[in-house]
Amino acid sequence: MTAVQVVAVEKRFGGVAALDGVDIDFTPGINGLLGPNGAGKTTLLRIVATVMAPDRGRVEAFGADISTAQGRLTTRRNLGYLPQEPGFHRHFSAFDFVDYVAILKEWGDRKARHDEVRRVLSSVGLEAEMHKRISQLSGGMRRRVAIAQALIGSPKLLILDEPTAGLDPEQRLRFRELLGTAAAGSTVLLSTHQTDDVAALCQRVVVLLEGRVAFSGTPGELAALAGGRVWTATTRDPRADLAWVTSEGMVRQIGSPPAGSTLVDPTVEDGYLLLAGNPADRTADVTP
């Protein structure tokens, strides 16, 4: 079942094609978006979140065409959105800020609204800090306030632009657990630079490169792209497209392994690096 359908979407900024003919069917569950800086992830998420209109193409969310006013209204009522760089009223407390967002989301009943605000702030571990001013919170805590406002009302469509950026390891784990629960019955679109978040969280992953879909499939299928192409050795081999020294002091390499190499099981990161790190391969259509 398709929840959000993106068809032939294009968006240019001056001479730059931020999105250059993007087709994706997002299904219920957690969908990850990977891609290097400038690949078009934020542009795509902003378009689906109805913040910005595409130049060409169309987006349907749960059957509603978001190019129409009615479609945008329906979508916004179903939506929780974490922008990459949210603006805060820094003199607000975390509670007042999330409460303010809840008011904008038409939560009229004060008691029910305050219960919901406390619920979402507790779910991101801010029970103790919720009455502090946002200006006094750490960067990671502010990120969690921003995540909390996106969770108000358990939205059917949850769009999170780099939710784990700046979170400490414990909070990243907590976020994974939280999202596992929040995603039940809803559709989550999240962008990240953390391939281990994708492996741990996402049912599906889309890789964007230079405004185009370079891959769409499961994390396992992305990892499998690097099958038979990842090996370790004590020194760097000239046949490696990419190589780096691991914490064990071995050189992990991706490319064409020489005969007799020690092949290792590829990870999501290996598959992603193989796609993103090798411009010559970008024309290959690897979408299953």
Ligand SMILES: Nc1ncnc2c1ncn2[C@@H]1O[C@H](COP(=O)(O)OP(=O)(O)OP(=O)(O)O)[C@@H](O)[C@H]1O
């Ligand atoms: N408002 C804007 N005005 C001009 N150019 C823009 C604007 N927004 C995005 N771009 C350009 O569009 C391209 C895609 O940007 P986008 O922010 O979507 O990338 P991204 O994949 O989210 O990158 P990052 O990983 O750094 O967040 C970039 O070349 C960027 O410079």
Ligand SMILES: [Mg+2]
């Ligand atoms: Mg971005």
